[in-house]
Amino acid sequence: MSDPLSPEELDLINAYWRAANYLSIGQIYLFKNPLLKEPLHKEHVKPRLLGHWGTTPGLNFIYAHLNRIIKQHELNVMFVTGPGHGGPGLVANTYLEGTYTEHYPNITQDEAGMKRLFKQFSFPGGIPSHVAPETPGSIHEGGELGYALSHAYGAAFDNPGLIVACVIGDGEAETGPLATSWHSNKFLNPERDGVVLPILHLNGYKIANPTVLARISHEELDHLLRGYGYNPYYVEGRDPEKMHQLMAASMDHVTQEIRDIVSKARQDPGFIRPRWPMIVLRTPKGWTCPKEVDGLPVEDSWRSHQVPLGQMHENPEHLKLLEQWMQSYKPEELFDEQGCLRKEIADLAPSGELRMGANPHANGGTLLKRLRLPDFRDYAVEVPYPGSVKGEATRVQGKFIRDVMQLNLESRNFRIFSPDENASNRWANVFEVAGRGFVGEILPTDDHLSPEGRVMEMLSEHQCQGWLEGYLLTGRHGFFNCYEAFIHIIDSMFNQHAKWLKVSKEIPWRRPIASLNYLLSSHVWRQDHNGFSHQDPGFIDHVVNKKAEIIRVYLPPDANCLLSITDHCLRSRDYVNVVVAGKQPSPQWLSMEQAIKHTAAGISIWDWASSDQGSEPDVVLGCCGDVPTLETLAAVDIIRQELPELKVRVINVVNLMKLQSPREHPHALSDTDFDSLFTTNKPIIFAFHGYPWLIHRLTYRRTNHKNLHVRGYKEEGTTTTPFDMVVLNDLDRFHLVQDVIDRVPNLGAKAAYLKQAMRDKLIEHKQYIREYGEDMPEVLNWTWSGREE
Amino acid sequence: MSDPLSPEELDLINAYWRAANYLSIGQIYLFKNPLLKEPLHKEHVKPRLLGHWGTTPGLNFIYAHLNRIIKQHELNVMFVTGPGHGGPGLVANTYLEGTYTEHYPNITQDEAGMKRLFKQFSFPGGIPSHVAPETPGSIHEGGELGYALSHAYGAAFDNPGLIVACVIGDGEAETGPLATSWHSNKFLNPERDGVVLPILHLNGYKIANPTVLARISHEELDHLLRGYGYNPYYVEGRDPEKMHQLMAASMDHVTQEIRDIVSKARQDPGFIRPRWPMIVLRTPKGWTCPKEVDGLPVEDSWRSHQVPLGQMHENPEHLKLLEQWMQSYKPEELFDEQGCLRKEIADLAPSGELRMGANPHANGGTLLKRLRLPDFRDYAVEVPYPGSVKGEATRVQGKFIRDVMQLNLESRNFRIFSPDENASNRWANVFEVAGRGFVGEILPTDDHLSPEGRVMEMLSEHQCQGWLEGYLLTGRHGFFNCYEAFIHIIDSMFNQHAKWLKVSKEIPWRRPIASLNYLLSSHVWRQDHNGFSHQDPGFIDHVVNKKAEIIRVYLPPDANCLLSITDHCLRSRDYVNVVVAGKQPSPQWLSMEQAIKHTAAGISIWDWASSDQGSEPDVVLGCCGDVPTLETLAAVDIIRQELPELKVRVINVVNLMKLQSPREHPHALSDTDFDSLFTTNKPIIFAFHGYPWLIHRLTYRRTNHKNLHVRGYKEEGTTTTPFDMVVLNDLDRFHLVQDVIDRVPNLGAKAAYLKQAMRDKLIEHKQYIREYGEDMPEVLNWTWSGREE
Secondary structure (H helix, E strand, C coil), X not given: CCCCCCHHHHHHHHHHHHHHHHHHHHHHHEXXXXXXXXXXXXXXXXXXXXXXXXXXXXXXXXXXXXXXXXXXXXXXXXXXECCCCCHHHHHHHHHHHCHHHHHCCCCCCCHHHHHHHHHHECCCCCECCCCCCCCCCCCCCCCCCCCHHHHHHHHHCCCCCCEEEEEEXXXXXXXXXXXXXXXXXXXXXXXXXXXXXXXXXXXXXXXXXXXXXXXXXXXXXXXXXXXXXXXXXXXXXXXXXXXXXXXXXXXXXXXXHHHHHHHHHHHCCCCCCCCEEEEEEECCCCCCCCCEECCEECCCCHHHCCCCCCCCCCCHHHHHHHHHHHHCCCHHHHECCCCCECHHHHCCCCCHHHCHHHCHHHHHHHCCCCCCXXXXXXXCCCCCCCCCCEECHHHHHHHHHHHHHHHCCCCCCXXXXXXXCCCCCCCHHHHHCCCEECCCCCCCCCCCEECCCCEEECCCHHHHHHHHXXXXXXXXXXXXXXXXXXXXXXXXXXXXXXXXXXXXXXXXXXXXXXXXXXXXXCXXXXXXXXXXXXXXXXXXXXXXXXXXXXXXXXXXXXXXXXXXXXXXXXXXECCEEEEECCCCCXXXXXXXXXXXXXXXXXXXXXXXXXXXXXXXXXXXXXXXXXXXXXXXXXXXXXXXXHCCCCCXXXXXXXXXXXXXXXXXXXCCCCHHHHHHHHCCCCCEEEEECCCHHHHHHHHCCCHHHHHEEEECCCCCCCCCCHHHHHHHCCCCHHHHHHHHHHHCCCCHHXXXXXXXXXXXXXXXXXXXXXXXXXXXXXXXXXXXXXXXX | CCCCCXXXXXXXXXXXXXXXXXXXXXXXXXXXXXXXXXXXXXXXXXXXXXXXXXXXXXXXXXXXXXXHHHHHHCCCEEEEECCCCCHHHHHHHHHHHCHHHHXXXXXXXXXXXXXXXXXXXXXXXXXXXXXXXXXXXXXXXXXXXXCHHHHHHHHHCCCCCCEEEXXXXXXXXXXXXXXXXXXXXXXXXXXXXXXXXXXXXXXXXXXXXXXXXXXXXXXXXXXXXXXXXXXXXEEECCCHHHHHHHHHHHHHHHHHHHHHHHHHHHHCCCCCCXXXXXXXXXXXXXXXXXXXXXXXECCCCHHHCCCCCCCCCCCHHHHHHHHHHHHCCCHHHHECCCCCECHHHHCCCCCHHHCHHHCHHHXXXXXXXXXXXXXXXXXXCCCCCCCCCEECHHHHHHHHHHHHHHHCCCCCCEEEEECCCXXXXXXXXXXXXXXXXXXXXXCCCXXXXXXXXXXXXXXXXXXXXXXXXXXXXXXXEEEEEEECHHHHHHHHHHHHHHHHHHXXXXXXXXXXXXXEEEEEECCXXXXXXXXXXXXXXXXXXXXXXXXXXXXXEECCCCHHHHXXXXXXXXXXXXXXXXXXXCCCCEECCCCHHHHHHHHXXXXXXXXXXXXXXXXXXXXXXXXXXHHHXXXXXXXXXXXXXXXXXXXXXXXXXCEHHHCCCCCCCCCCCCHHHHHHHHCCCCCEEXXXXXXXXXXXXXXXXXXXXXXXXXXXXXXXXXXXCHHHHHHHCCCCHHHHHHHHHHHCCCCHHHHHHHHHXXXXXXXXXXXXXXXXXXXXXXXXXXXXXCCCC
């Protein structure tokens, strides 16, 4: 390639890079004396040195060159920083381009501002050391590694004008999620979506080890990237001048190639999946820092990962070395006497929203449009009286979702993400209006597969979660449809997103984004066919550890409640909504009107099922989750028939956070309300969808907690019948009736007789299923015997 | 390639395959009439059809061809079934080779046994539908997908005579963990380790979608696999005869290539990483099942994923079709009148331990050798009196681990696994005896990197966990060394392993294996430098949801306790041990003798810190975790000085499960013991390492729970100082003193004055860190003022 930069251009872009490097080091080290106007003294250096230099010069290099093509072609580019520990670099660049000062007016573009910029970094009361919500232009936290490319693709979906430049560290490239996320290109439609430009930064080392991709042959690396479907351009070396020319030339090629691909695809509706260009940038780690410190290699070694030089207060030689290092960037050539970036250098940055720190997509809330929602009441299951009809809750919900999809097809701001479980979880009706997205070979036997599809299915929960996060963070809406047990795969990603939301809410310029919505179906009680490995209701337990302001957990007992909750979730902002609902046919309890009231309350007494008629009950039966509700009502049915004198109150919980102490969660019931529901001294038998101790954890401060007895999943299960799953965990009607008898005092001989009958039923059940392989007719065909019209 | 099979051999191997297919379908469908001696009637068919056919014929095909080369070359081969939902296939094959009947004598190799074999599958009281601990020859659960290849490599490490054949489904291949696990070949040393033979089974479809790898071009696929470092052989087609010849020829090539690689590497110590062979098997999904059902394609389509034909009881045509399908394998040619596999076919299977169902590595406990352990007392930190010295707990532990490594170097049965965090977590001393494993280019600047290394570091928690599980399940020992926050990445893998252990314990022929040990360091309280994204102590919460018999959680307060716990973990079997310990210099509390007593008890009163002198205290200060212990003692120090009349009892908890109700956990304290420690009515201020509600969850049944007040991490943090991290979460000494004052009644004016002083201290702290960026000297230099000699 010929050299695209004139000598002047080369000098200027190199100066821009030097300025970013200088500011990055300043942030890591300096407290005072930001322009080194005085000789560097140990009092100028921070007492604790926190930050990562290793990846930073590479990030600064890429940023400068992206600025160049943005300016040249007026491109709309967003920057995703895979190696997010390179926080100083992103802060430096947004400061240089002016966006930092716009967001934080105190950090002025002068010496005083630079001093504050330096001091605040990794400093108490200041800013985090990693890329974070505080960083302008970012949608991607520097924390856990692995999701950069998924986030980038999520951002690019339905953003046809956008290029997402995504830097991938070679450490990050070893993670599983990143390794599969390269395949996102099979789901990106160049006609309708934006572009992702992956930039693999091979700087050779992680914390203490070389990286795998830096130590395989060029041939293997090239095969790998082509195997992933990309066309790699290599920018390799260490000499800044040569590297600038090479990078500029590669950026020019890549830009042209992207434009060609996009314009071709938009002209030709029958396009085939393009081989998207990407860049491999191979540089020394810690590029331009001291080559050696104390006789040990630092530049181009793992030793430059964090702070290349330590002990500044004890070791005068290190202090000297730091000064020399910082002076090597010649700050006086970069900044004027007032500490302001010289104009000819500053002019290299694009202006306005073309600055990557000001890209509106990176503050997605500013672009967020409300979804058009159909009236969820129109999808109601007709329930003449409780239990009179059966329904498949998620299938009903799927029809509502289908029409949400339909109503927002034009705005292109709603997608569904699922690891090949969308149909299995009964949302197949969605395919009537939008297929599954796939950009590749499609066969006639495929089911609703198309490059236009908006249901994103790849067998990777990581990919689904990462795409969805990227999509939401750039101001759109979505739903994750997943098997309950395997949502744990993204426990850690959920953590990171919840943390992002918590911090974003505290930053005035970050606008609210759409909530991250999970439908968890094929849940623990209906994994009787796949068995023990598919049974885990513990995602809720994980979720409730995060900040209460962020977290919502719903367990609707039937289809109408699920509809009402779904509508609510799609309207909400800045939450993570977890909705657990079954897909199998089961009795429907509430009319739509009742469901709306019940879900709005989040918890209520089901009068029609209770026999306390407004007086103090003898026992409270609580239930939460569809299967526990079914078993509770079946138990109540038995009790009301066999022990009609016993006053039973049935309480159903939809919004789990209602149970928690009002000191902990904004949704919580007041103690007075809780007491009036659950009494202060009567036994409570609570049938719960998940692990029973979660209910104890949420209610331990409540007055009547001592009388609370919870049944739930206690890690017992195998391949068996649906009813046997509840029996194995003592959650079935026959156990619940016994629990009531055991806990209500003075019930007498009739109750003792009933208890024995319940035991006999359980023996009968076991014998029956072992002989016939399915549940007893009396269980299969049970219906609620109470009837109100 | 020429045809390696004679016509007779071809007939026989095809017959073997037909037999396995027949038995697989029989398991999914039949209840009675196993040999179809009568016309198939709906009463012969199970009422509920559960199981997966789609992947099964491919698994059966592979198994038969592996049998052939095992027999031919007397190879030691273990089988890992990535598509573990193909349970019927593995059951069928182990039945055919005789291992199934050896483990389950009731399942005889005759018609009656076959009937029981069929009935038990996915049947209440029978066996799971997926590959499970119950399946002979398996180390890999059919549940969550993604870990087959990591398990296979883990099994191959240090097993130079073993070949692990690992089938990877093309669905599974889309997961992140699987996508990165291909790179395991950079960590396998052909001189010392066994061999992994990946067999990518491209059958084109997942549950409802095509797979990505089946829809990229041959060229891309070939690039990808070569880029991963493999030499792929393609076996593609649908005609059984041709496919048998092609598979046999490929197996012959692959076997030869493996032998060449291994013998070359073992002769030449300077070998370079070989390109290991692998097989790509492309077949129709559901191969040999009905092509169409009700006019819709089934074979070679996603419709064959589970049960290709349903509604057997309602639809006579389907019943007819099933009969034709089963008859198409000509069972009368395969089994004799008694239902016994014909001898000439049965002879195709290897015998004894060469049968894959009998491979001893797949029941690792049978091969388990105890570790040789040095005396952990020899590594003790000298602690003349509590708090008199500082130590880095995990560094001390690392020296012990180093010598464990040393003592077992010859037996080659101990490895460490870490996502590039072994040195960061202060186990660098291990490198004195064993380096980091890496088979590839090594540069002079690399730190203890070698093909001989036994510290396995790749930046993938999934890979580390998968390797370690494979290593343990085949009868060896190991430790996972990880940052606390990011261990959540393997939450779901932990689930699967804990479930495997729970079920294995119930199977008489499964022998106990070494426990899975986690060291979680760089924990929440010392992520003041990396910030909020690195702070999460919730793995414990996740872990305690699993069966109590499997789970152990330890939070040693200092180095000597950590040593004692580590020794205990390395001796234990069939547990998951989670050890949380800090790496930063901090005060040491207990002499080794005290530490042994304390860790054996799991919880005890620290008399030297208490001022209740055996009488009833006014307040109990509980602590669990190193940082909470430090803050508690610092608080006690203040209280003892300022309020000397207050009787304080200090209780430290090492073994978290001591707190739980004895009804829930075998380690739990009795209620009497709990009451005598914590009193029945005095306030308890409990400083906990993790989320505070976990302590409530564990103790809600205890007498004095109502007076328990817990401080812990409540999701507040950023980049700040270490002490500020505890302040942000109200866990610091100044808050704890206030908590005591607030909860002990009638303390009077002196206490009120002290409370105000504590508030002032917190203000002073905030001002100090914002000015100086580090903690106040009085915090940094605090030492325990009590002294006993």
